[in-house]
Amino acid sequence: MAVTVPKQSGVQTRKEAWAFRLFVSPWLLGFVLFTLGPMIASFVIAMMRWNMVAAPVFVGLENYQLAFSDPLFWKSLKVTLIYSFASVPMGLVLGLFVAVLMNQKIPAMNVFRTIYYLPAVVSGVAVAILWQLMFNSQWGVINTLLRSVFDVKGPKWLLDESWVLPAFIVMSLWGIGGGMVIYLAGLQSVPTDLYEAAELDGAGPFKRFLYVTLAWISPVIFFNLIMGIIGSFQSFTNSYIMTSGGPNNASLFYLLYLYQNAWQYFKMGYASALAWIAFVIIMALTVVVIRSSPAWVYYESGRGR
């Protein structure tokens, strides 16, 4: 921030610096108390065996070794990654698709935008219960529609090991409106003259979409991709309410398994180790996305996030 204020005396500069320190102190205190301190503590606790009743015992890296030989850890990691790699790109493509359609001077666009955004407003327990009932294989609305419209006998969804994750992915697609609204705003900010220039250069509709539209909103896509990956590691409520991780742990999401270890089995050390493993995986995935970004993310100078 370049600020030009008339000459300031050293006293005023010092006064301003102290005002800054005073005003940011709530955040700084919160950062130390609720973020930095707990992070360090978490690292230490991850090297302990601690059930909150007996005194903690230092065990070094044992918790990490336990995790790597724990089939449920691998299961929960697999469940989370499959969900993430399916729902994030599918949601992205579908959200973008709807945004492009809606950008075609559609009548009553505001009404449609509201409807598409509604599911993003109402996340939580009530929605999980609603979908749990909708996925019921006998009287649930999804299988009923499959039977009456397509004459297909629907799967058992939440009760079937191989259908429970697809069920969660379908459910996540219901919420594409959240991303769509952002893409739509991005589409509406594309400068008209870019299209005109591309058309003069002989670019057809497809090329114009690829090199103008997609390029222009690629920072938004990039940002949503990272947040989507992080988000799937935070996914908890739906699996807790709808399946409790079942059947046969086929929907044991990572955070659910961490929760079970910490608050049902009181393995505080082990759960902390799980948290650190998740942290490393999320950071690694984020770095991969960021590293790959120069190849496909376009930043107009000064427009970077």
Place this chain on the structure above:
Amino acid sequence: MAGKTLTSSGRRTGTVPTQGFHWWQSKQIQQRFWRIVALIIILIGAAVILVPFLWMLTTALKTETETYAIPPKWIPDRLMWNNFPDALRLLPFGTFFRNSAVITFGSMLGALLSSSIVAYAFARLRAPERDVLFIILLATLMLPGQVTLIPLYLLFNKMGWVNTYYPLILPAYFGGGAFNVFLLRQFFMTVPLEMDDAAKIDGCGFFSIYWRLILPLSKPALGTVAIFHFMGHWNDFFTPLIYLNDVDKYTVSLGLAFFSGGGLSSGRLEWLMAASVVALLPCLILFFLAQRMFIQGIVITGVKG
């Protein structure tokens, strides 16, 4: 929606077809055709999004036998409005609503006060360490919450705050969330500096510039923060789940989960759905009241709510 809309094909309309062109080669007609196709797809999508809501509402108004009917009844014979009081009588939902309100608004006040003063410091006051601190603040945005989860729980447990509202309210007063600070800082930077200078000449100190000038000018941004805070905290399930034990301290989300999972609803879908509808109402009403602010907020921040 203000702002220019542009068809993704970007063709300029009004070009006169030269002789020998068939009518379907007219750009205007092609454009109209694609717009109709887009509208149809959007309509189908909107229907798919609305079906769960509709099903929820009609189920809440059915009799017990109708909820299990095969094929399902979309519109009940008689609207059973009694389901609402009947369902809400089974648990102290009034208390749950009060608890959710106390937590949501108690922490909202903290988030607004705290994030705005920190944001003001970052936007306006100069200190040597400012940029370093701001980078740390941005880094915490990316930090997945799991890493601090367990130590925070142990900390609050040690202080005897488990099963109280302190862990759910107090942290908001320490910084009010890195994301809110970032959002407000971006907004404050758009307020012209000349206004600060004018206020300084009038004898205002740093705090009165923040309190009397910046805050009143930033009502839209503060409104956005308040709305996102409400949505996030009203729907939050994980934090209340780990901190609150007594049923009379439950939030709406916890109460609903307890109602659904604890066998209290005794398989009565109409009661479950009636309670869920009521639980969703505050967010839905707020969304419809503040829709414009909402969409603008999402667009500004580029993040799902």
